[in-house]
Amino acid sequence: MKILIVGGNGTIGTPVSRQLAKKHEVIVAGRNSGDITVDMTDSQSIQAMFESVGKVDAIVCIAGEAKWAAFEEMTEEDFYLGLKNKLMGQVNLVRLGYKYLNDNGSFTLSTGILADHPVELTTSAAMVNGGIHSFVKAACLELKRGIRINVVASGVVEDAAEKYEAYFPGHNPIPMWKVVNGYVKSVLGKGTGEIIRMYDNC
């Protein structure tokens, strides 16, 4: 299987790429590094990436940003940062990547626990994540040629728990191997329209 992983060199992307590369051909795309560079806020850059990479069996996105700030300080432009980057970046990846996916291929997008369990400062980040969840549920109804689409919503991963614990009071960190399994399940499993919630609130 030939797998394109956008953001495949980030905190979560690196172990996901490593796991999938054991048995598959992995191409890592990144903003500044990787096998190929891509600017997720620019659909022309996304298109150029696909033209360079060609047909693949799975497209995974583990990239996307949104501004964290107090709601009272968020400007309209601040909200559009997340809409243009993490939201429309991923929508454009699906829109433009569709014809570069082989039959029975898959999209795997990324969100996070904030869609369901937001914390302070995340009106934009939560909104973007919630939008992607509903997008995936709607898009799976229309994709043809056996193409699937899922999204992995991860909680705070153990590797970054210390850095983020003040922002996520009482959140149980999730082991990285479980998050990696979320992506493996989406790419190698058969499910579609799934929000793969890799977090532990119990």
Add this chain to the structure above:
Amino acid sequence: MKILIVGGNGTIGTPVSRQLAKKHEVIVAGRNSGDITVDMTDSQSIQAMFESVGKVDAIVCIAGEAKWAAFEEMTEEDFYLGLKNKLMGQVNLVRLGYKYLNDNGSFTLSTGILADHPVELTTSAAMVNGGIHSFVKAACLELKRGIRINVVASGVVEDAAEKYEAYFPGHNPIPMWKVVNGYVKSVLGKGTGEIIRMYDNC
């Protein structure tokens, strides 16, 4: 109570306005009609509306559009129609309306069943609705002065069931009085951060 209802003259807005006007002062804002006009895609127009209306106890939005089309035909601009209108229109209404709400006032936004149960042609509409749901859950954590925020997610209302039944196969129409009650619950109740799902899937 002084209540501003944006879209208060639409299919759902009209009975909501009529119900709330029985015991409260209602100001209806609309794109082309009502007590005051507003363009929800333009934050300057929203700001001008608030400057004209002044302080209120409740801000209700029953307005917002997104493009319905086959996913394969949706352009990037098509997605931005919904983002600028129904999504950021409502976010800007909260952002700018915050200081025009009296203490213990409330925001009530509107989405629909598509966030949870999308149908064909609704990748954009579902996405916008899902985004608003998570936005409301995040915003309620930060609003001060006792200000609340909820969203009413309505199913296909009986009044419009015939027009939409082909798009919503097997959906049970919901009586308008129940949808109206969703708005009444948000405005006159005490809940916050609630997604008031006014639909019936049983």
